[in-house]
Amino acid sequence: MAAQPLDAEQTNPLQGGPSFSLRNRLLRAAWNVSWALLASWTPPQMRFWRRFLLKLFGAQLGEACDVRGSARVWYPPHLHLADRALLAERVNCYNMAPITLGRAALVSQGAHLCAGTHDIASATFQLKASPITIGAGAWIAAEAFVGPGVEVGEGAVLGARGVAFRSLEAWTVYGGNPAKAIKPRVLRAAER
Template identity: 25%
Template sequence: MKKLRTYICLMLYYAIARHLPGSDMIYSFGSKQIRRFLCKRIFKKAGKNINIEHGVFFGSGADIEIGDNSGLGLNCRVSGPLKIGNDVMIGPDVMIFTQNHRNDRLDIPMRLQTDPKRPVVIEDDVWIAARVIILPGVTIHRGAIVGAGAVVTKDVPEYAVVGGNPAKVIRYRNVKKV
């Protein structure tokens, strides 16, 4: 019964909710709440007050976890296994990949040479700006900021500000101990 409910929610999301206007539009008519309602039933785990914006694609969503007060920006494209912590801001057009193609064998077409899935983890209080690409197996640690257009190929340290292609540490946030 749960699988049927999940399937129905998935169909409603892709047929209707994904195309509803963004939550900042005056005529959104509760589209944010509709997407939240459906994604709470689709994702493996969904916290309180999640925000899934217009146009987000997440495949089946079965291996995606998203924490409290976190969201996926306009037209994001993500795949699981993906774990997003609490208070995470993900900007528009972000792409998160968890699988890639190999190319080392010449006797098999590249399209048939898939690597196993490698999970992406985004810890608490992270800001991922617009059009960032995150590759398989990456962990973005607590408090990090990923600048717009960055291509993240390896783990990002705590409180680091990274940018570029491939993403490199630009500086660290000013962390004050209380």
């Protein structure tokens, strides 16, 4: 059930026309009401219930993954979480295009994953959507921003309040606005 933005030349969103199909808007309305009433208030331990609701609305979820109650998911069919992936408290998952988290990927509190933008050269300000992929074991730290089309490599880290508009290499730590590579991420041997 892919959701693609409508052609702005035909629908004229700048004059109040829709950016997405009626079916998409109705599903999102039902989703927002359902999440607000049935899940947004739930404690972390009720992940099974939140997972049930997300799956009911089309999300693809692996084992033991979680989306916290205060997180916002724009369009569940575009959410793909592998095993043990987590969208923490207050994450804004603005998934106009698919957003995929690999195994054990973590998106921390208040981070923003934004898979949509506008064509600023378009007279109609055409909406564009591009997928975001966050690799296995990667970490998007608190209040960081990941823009449309970004691929975060396996094990990469985007530091707190970092801003990524370009893809991030695997096993590298990034920070700042715009995000710049700081150092390699090297895991210590298991501590006993």
